[in-house]
Amino acid sequence: LSASLVAVDWGTSSLRAARLGDGGQVLEERSAPRGILTVAPGEFPSVLQSLCGDWRDGGTPTLVSGMAGSRQGWQEAAYCACPAGADDLAGKLSWVEPGRTAIVPGLSCEHAGVPDVMRGEETQVFGALALLGRRDARIVLPGTHSKWVQVRAGRVESFATSMTGEVYALLRTHSILARMMPAEDAALDETAFLQGVSQAQAVGSLLATAFSARTLALFERMPAAALPSYLSGLVIGEELRAQAAVADGEVVIVAAPALAERYAMALRARGQRSVRLGAEATWRGLWQLACTGRIS
Amino acid sequence: LSASLVAVDWGTSSLRAARLGDGGQVLEERSAPRGILTVAPGEFPSVLQSLCGDWRDGGTPTLVSGMAGSRQGWQEAAYCACPAGADDLAGKLSWVEPGRTAIVPGLSCEHAGVPDVMRGEETQVFGALALLGRRDARIVLPGTHSKWVQVRAGRVESFATSMTGEVYALLRTHSILARMMPAEDAALDETAFLQGVSQAQAVGSLLATAFSARTLALFERMPAAALPSYLSGLVIGEELRAQAAVADGEVVIVAAPALAERYAMALRARGQRSVRLGAEATWRGLWQLACTGRIS
Numbered sequence: 001l002s003a004s005l006v007a008v009d010w011g012t013s014s015l016r017a018a019r020l021g022d023g024g025q026v027l028e029e030r031s032a033p034r035g036i037l038t039v040a041p042g043e044f045p046s047v048l049q050s051l052c053g054d055w056r057d058g059g060t061p062t063l064v065s066g067m068a069g070s071r072q073g074w075q076e077a078a079y080c081a082c083p084a085g086a087d088d089l090a091g092k093l094s095w096v097e098p099g100r101t102a103i104v105p106g107l108s109c110e111h112a113g114v115p116d117v118m119r120g121e122e123t124q125v126f127g128a129l130a131l132l133g134r135r136d137a138r139i140v141l142p143g144t145h146s147k148w149v150q151v152r153a154g155r156v157e158s159f160a161t162s163m164t165g166e167v168y169a170l171l172r173t174h175s176i177l178a179r180m181m182p183a184e185d186a187a188l189d190e191t192a193f194l195q196g197v198s199q200a201q202a203v204g205s206l207l208a209t210a211f212s213a214r215t216l217a218l219f220e221r222m223p224a225a226a227l228p229s230y231l232s233g234l235v236i237g238e239e240l241r242a243q244a245a246v247a248d249g250e251v252v253i254v255a256a257p258a259l260a261e262r263y264a265m266a267l268r269a270r271g272q273r274s275v276r277l278g279a280e281a282t283w284r285g286l287w288q289l290a291c292t293g294r295i296s
Numbered sequence: 297l298s299a300s301l302v303a304v305d306w307g308t309s310s311l312r313a314a315r316l317g318d319g320g321q322v323l324e325e326r327s328a329p330r331g332i333l334t335v336a337p338g339e340f341p342s343v344l345q346s347l348c349g350d351w352r353d354g355g356t357p358t359l360v361s362g363m364a365g366s367r368q369g370w371q372e373a374a375y376c377a378c379p380a381g382a383d384d385l386a387g388k389l390s391w392v393e394p395g396r397t398a399i400v401p402g403l404s405c406e407h408a409g410v411p412d413v414m415r416g417e418e419t420q421v422f423g424a425l426a427l428l429g430r431r432d433a434r435i436v437l438p439g440t441h442s443k444w445v446q447v448r449a450g451r452v453e454s455f456a457t458s459m460t461g462e463v464y465a466l467l468r469t470h471s472i473l474a475r476m477m478p479a480e481d482a483a484l485d486e487t488a489f490l491q492g493v494s495q496a497q498a499v500g501s502l503l504a505t506a507f508s509a510r511t512l513a514l515f516e517r518m519p520a521a522a523l524p525s526y527l528s529g530l531v532i533g534e535e536l537r538a539q540a541a542v543a544d545g546e547v548v549i550v551a552a553p554a555l556a557e558r559y560a561m562a563l564r565a566r567g568q569r570s571v572r573l574g575a576e577a578t579w580r581g582l583w584q585l586a587c588t589g590r591i592s
Binding site for chain 1: 408409410411412413441456457458459460462463466467470471472495498499500501502503504506507508511512514515517531534535537538539
């Protein structure tokens with residue numbers, strides 16, 4: 001099988017690539033622990049070549065999404081201002097190796113004078129729309145900095161960033177709450193997680209709920225092993241309180257399975273339906289943008 | 297002048313003491329960097345004696361408030377359950393040196409099955425009430441873990457903890473936001489601070505506002521030097537959104553001057569009045585409790 005596109009997801013902490021066939025199907029995947037933070041300026045072409053140079057020989061074009069397009073990456077790619085569709089992104093590719101390798105631009109939007117940005121998630125959004133065959137959706141891409149995206153008529157109308165994963169990690173590791181918790185997370189305690197979601201919903205501010213992860217342990221109302229799950233529920237519950245309320249209906253979750261399951265559980269507890277997609281959204285998104293930009 | 301009480305505020309990171317006269321007036325103050333975290337078990341009496349043994353000779357009683365009464369302190373003192381008045385606290389003193397040295401109990405309360413606690417702030421609350429001559433108040437004690445206290449008819453009816461100071465420090469120092477900021481805080485930038493307060497009010501979740509401290513810098517809408525003030529506004533603004541809304545009228549702020557000024561500014565921006573008190577509330581509180589408990 002000959003490849004039509006080398007699809008690359010180059011993030012802060014990892015580098016993943018897929019060889020896509022004529023219809024966009026994934027023929028092969030590879031990855032390396034070569035996130036952009038590990039790559040010196042000027043070494044991006046050789047790092048990419050060492051991961052998948054064999055796929056690229058013979059002129060197969062390469063399309064890259066993610067933080068490789070940031071100021072600290074290969075080359076700073078533009079931001080497309082919302083509302084933006086796949087045609088806007090495909091029309092603003094940064095050709096870091098002319099005719100051979102391009103980087104997908106990020107998206108920017110603005111709410112009352114405050115800008116917001118994403119890089120990499122825009123590709124997953126268009127992949128999710130293609131996979132689901134939709135032109136309207138409320139999509140969440142959970143993570144260190146979760147993105148909540150509103151899509152109407154095939155275009156990203158607006159989005160908002162929630163620092164959920166990063167705040168969880170800070171509280172879990174560096175705050176006074178960490179002292180009560182085991183060093184390693186056990187499997188998710190669903191009861192404790194949902195108690196956190198419910199508490200977040202009832203109180204309405206993470207600053208006001210977080211201390212309860214200490215006092216519940218202090219008063220022996222919750223075992224130490226359940227505290228990380230409870231805190232996760234507090235933080236994800238706070239995110240949903242602020243963001244998911246906008247979505248009357250279904251939320252599309254694009255994340256790795258374990259994280260997607262937490263969001264689905266929390267949404268269910270709020271009476272909201274969800275659909276889940278994983279890594280396939282990235283490859284499909286790169287394929288969609290390559291087709292739209294006629295580069296494969 | 298002979299002392300009637302040696303008043304001691306023994307917290308996590310510092311030890312402060314005052315010699316109080318017959319009417320509770322402060323005759324002399326001393327402090328040492330001997331917070332409870334620096335004191336080994338069993339060494340509390342000698343550390344106290346080395347700071348103010350001369351004041352204690354001759355039988356002047358000593359009353360201690362703060363984290364010295366925690367599990368990691370001199371001896372674990374009880375929590376009084378809310379609603380609680382000065383008489384409840386004075387009736388539950390922990391006599392660590394019988395007839396000579398007592399520790400003030402903390403307060404606990406409960407909201408829908410979730411407990412909350414304070415230790416040290418209860419003393420400041422009763423001091424503030426005495427200094428202001430009030431029996432009803434909404435009081436905030438800002439800090440690492442801010443306490444919002446509802447007082448009715450001279451008793452603490454309930455309170456809530458907001459992890460404001462700790463979350464600010466985590467975001468300021470350990471998050472991605474820190475990368476954009478100068479290592480040291482400059483003087484408060486009032487405009488940026490109030491912009492943060494206003495943003496917190498408009499958006500309604502710190503998870504959703506925090507990322508703006510990055511994007512405003514990224515888009516060169518705010519200079520790096522103003523970012524810590526903006527973030528402080530976001531965090532304090534979030535605290536007020538969740539807590540101060542309960543207070544229709546005036547809020548009593550008990551804090552060191554610079555921090556009290558931030559809270560007063562933020563409250564003013566919300567159209568709320570405030571009154572400020574500082575360290576004098578601690579000494580007056582210890583005096584009040586000593587009088588109520590007839591130990592001086």
